Amino acid sequence: MKQPFVTLNEVNEITKTYPTPFHLYDEKGIRENARRVYEAFSWNPGFREYFAVKATPNPFLMQILKEEGCGFDCSSMTELQLSEAIGAAGDQIMFSSNDTPPEEYRKAGQLDAIINLDDITHIDIVERELGQLPKTMSCRFNPGGFYKLSNGIMDNPGDSKYGMTEEQVFDAFRIMKEKGVEHFGIHAFLVSNTVGNDYYPTLAATLFELAVRLKEETGAHISFINLSGGVGIPYRPEETGADIGKIGAGVHKVYDHILVPHGMGDVKIFTEMGRYMMGPYGCLVTKAINEKHIYKEYIGVDACAANLMRPAMYGAYHHVTVLGKEDALCDQVYDVVGSLCENNDKFAIDRKLPKIDLGDYLVIHDTGAHGFSMGYNYNGRLWSAELLKKEDGSVQLIRRAQEPKDYFATFDCFEVYEKLK
Numbered sequence: 439m440k441q442p443f444v445t446l447n448e449v450n451e452i453t454k455t456y457p458t459p460f461h462l463y464d465e466k467g468i469r470e471n472a473r474r475v476y477e478a479f480s481w482n483p484g485f486r487e488y489f490a491v492k493a494t495p496n497p498f499l500m501q502i503l504k505e506e507g508c509g510f511d512c513s514s515m516t517e518l519q520l521s522e523a524i525g526a527a528g529d530q531i532m533f534s535s536n537d538t539p540p541e542e543y544r545k546a547g548q549l550d551a552i553i554n555l556d557d558i559t560h561i562d563i564v565e566r567e568l569g570q571l572p573k574t575m576s577c578r579f580n581p582g583g584f585y586k587l588s589n590g591i592m593d594n595p596g597d598s599k600y601g602m603t604e605e606q607v608f609d610a611f612r613i614m615k616e617k618g619v620e621h622f623g624i625h626a627f628l629v630s631n632t633v634g635n636d637y638y639p640t641l642a643a644t645l646f647e648l649a650v651r652l653k654e655e656t657g658a659h660i661s662f663i664n665l666s667g668g669v670g671i672p673y674r675p676e677e678t679g680a681d682i683g684k685i686g687a688g689v690h691k692v693y694d695h696i697l698v699p700h701g702m703g704d705v706k707i708f709t710e711m712g713r714y715m716m717g718p719y720g721c722l723v724t725k726a727i728n729e730k731h732i733y734k735e736y737i738g739v740d741a742c743a744a745n746l747m748r749p750a751m752y753g754a755y756h757h758v759t760v761l762g763k764e765d766a767l768c769d770q771v772y773d774v775v776g777s778l779c780e781n782n783d784k785f786a787i788d789r790k791l792p793k794i795d796l797g798d799y800l801v802i803h804d805t806g807a808h809g810f811s812m813g814y815n816y817n818g819r820l821w822s823a824e825l826l827k828k829e830d831g832s833v834q835l836i837r838r839a840q841e842p843k844d845y846f847a848t849f850d851c852f853e854v855y856e857k858l859k
């Protein structure tokens with residue numbers, strides 16, 4: 439059974455100050471999980487997790503991860519600015535962007551971030567924007583074709599826009615070495631939200647073998663290998679989560695098997711997890727405000743897809759708990775819906791739940807990553823607040839809810855703004 443990290447009593451208390459809907463995050467869960475990740479890779483002295491900022495771009499949450507030793511994986515100007523704002527710089531920032539505007543390379547250069555090139559044509563752009571190439575550079579690799587794991591999961595990198603072909607990675611290393619780059623990294627992100635413990639070890643073997651050949655054929659010093667993101671979480675109650683300890687041990691095994699015999703026992707392992715670091719430690723708390731009986735039974739809540747897009751966008755499953763009815767019989771079948779004028783604005787479809795009364799609070803689980811951050815303003819629906827349940831149980835506002843004045847702010851250069859603000 440999936441238990442929320444917040445109780446009805448706590449939500450009753452919180453809503454005295456902060457009305458629903460809001461995203462709530464669990465500091466204790468975030469810290470304990472981050473420590474498990476570092477423990478799992480403690481065999482690798484240079485290991486670092488660069489949290490994928492796009493998953494949850496909130497400086498308060500980033501600060502928690504920074505205290506746990508994490509760096510930040512950025513791919514846009516504002517993600518770089520957020521990282522800068524909490525005092526990250528230098529090798530604490532990985533700039534893994536694609537289709538990158540030149541000014542973002544300039545910003546990454548000013549912050550002395552590690553630049554992970556998505557394309558070979560960007561060597562010249564970085565050189566031009568920064569005056570010279572940094573001493574450390576990384577390349578994103580795309581092996582093409584299909585990528586298969588032993589459990590049959592596969593993805594189709596050949597159809598993805600990211601990264602360089604193998605030949606381009608070799609060329610890029612040679613060119614950059616000639617231009618004075620001294621330390622190199624390799625990066626790949628091949629399968630998203632993986633189940634089981636197989637993905638990182640399999641990817642590691644692919645990248646380690648490539649690293650050995652790159653070292654031997656170009657003479658480049660491989661400083662790090664970045665396994666990027668993709669470790670999944672159990673969104674459904676019947677799923678078992680990844681075992682990060684086993685994943686770390688699996689990477690260790692291929693490291694000892696492939697890299698160490700080639701004198702590459704100093705290579706640092708990096709990860710850029712987003713979902714795994716934050717997903718389970720956030721939830722969307724919303725209130726049942728309408729019920730409707732037509733051809734199906736509907737519960738209307740005060741959140742909508744603008745606050746959590748994954749169900750509408752991917753048909754993604756998010757578990758729902760009715761607070762105070764955790765142990766009640768799930769003898770009703772509901773569609774739980776938001777208010778958007780879009781028929782895909784449904785948090786749950788044909789979901790077995792306890793009888794819901796108006797005013798009940800629903801917890802939508804696992805919204806800590808790619809949740810709030812994918813929010814949008816369709817139908818003029820506003821962003822919710824973000825709250826942090828701290829380790830001592832107190833609750834802190836870490837982003838206020840958007841107000842109409844925020845929604846209208848970009849009209850500030852027009853006369854109508856005076857009437858809107």
Ligand SMILES: *Cc1c(COP(=O)(O)O)cnc(C)c1O
Nearest residue numbers: 490534666667668710711712713
């Ligand atoms: C999105 C992304 C991640 C994080 O992915 P998760 O599935 O959240 O772990 C890491 N690296 C890059 C380059 C990404 O685009």
